[in-house]
Amino acid sequence: MKSASTTQLAFALEILKRLAEKPYKRRELADELEIFLQQRGEKPGDVVQKLDRTIAKLRECGFEIDSTSHSPYVLRESNFxxxxxxxxxxxxxxxxxxxxxxxxxxxxxxxxxxxxxxxxxxxxxxxxxxxxxxxxxxxxxxxIVEALQQRFDRQCRYTIRYRNTQGKERLWDLDRSELRLHEGTLYLFAYVPDLNSYN
Structure with a gap:
């Protein structure tokens, strides 16, 4: 048998977990919490009342949760x-x-x-x-996203042109490349085509 404090803690954590994913309307969140309690083998009771009380307690603990009568619950900032x-x-x-x-x-x-x-x-x-x-x-x-989508629709190719301090230029084909951050350094791994193979 689970203690009341364990159930309350699990209920509060489930609310935070859900609100961290997305905003929830009150009824929608209450329905999901009812399923959560049933899966734990507990009687849901008045879930909406439990939800209201728990949200108030979470706010007292420093969690910034916005809501009005006709808008969803939104987790603005978590102090977990x-x-x-x-x-x-x-x-x-x-x-x-x-x-x-x-x-x-x-x-x-x-x-x-x-x-x-x-x-x-x-x-x-x-x-x-x-x-x-x-x-x-x-x-x-x-x-910017719309412009990129238009370029993808037109099947434009992307390249990076790099010029070193001596003025020497190189091109990288971005169709087969990626950026990686390793130990504080950003690396470009790029496929460099052999132009001679196209002749």
Whole structure:
């Protein structure tokens, strides 16, 4: 027999898990929680009342959950404590610096709050040279995605043209390439076609 406190904790965690996935309308969330309780072999009772009480308790614990009478529950910010190993903490700190240096300060701020770093300045510095010719700010993203979709529809090919400090140029075919981040360095693995084989 499960204790009442175990059931309440499992119920609260299930609410957080669901809201972390997407916003939920009150009735929809109550229906899914009723199924959850039945699967655990517990009597659901008045699930809507349990949901309201648990949401209120979660808010008291610092979870920012928005809702009004006609809008869904939305988890705005989670203050659930993360337990990270030193390596995971270092990797998260590196990601914060990487994003901040690339101009994604809002996203870096979210990770910073998530990791609760006491002193960001003590992290190993990461240098990023990211000056895209395109404005990737949030209001421009739909237009950029649409332009990319149009290029894919026209079956355009993508290449990277690289010129080194001596002025020597190389082309990389992006049809068969990928970017990888390894130990703080971003690598481009690209298939370089042998132009002589086309003759």
């Amino acid at each position: 404590p993360l337990i990270l190993s030193p390596e995971q903490r270092q990797a998260l700190g590196m990601a914060v610096q990487f994003l901040a240096n690339m101009g994604f300060s809002a996203e870096a701020g979210h990770l910073l709050r998530l990791g609760k770093f006491p002193d960001v300045d003590r992290l190993s510095p990461v240098k990023v040279d990211f000056s895209p010719p395109v404005d990737y700010s949030e209001h421009r993203i739909p237009g």
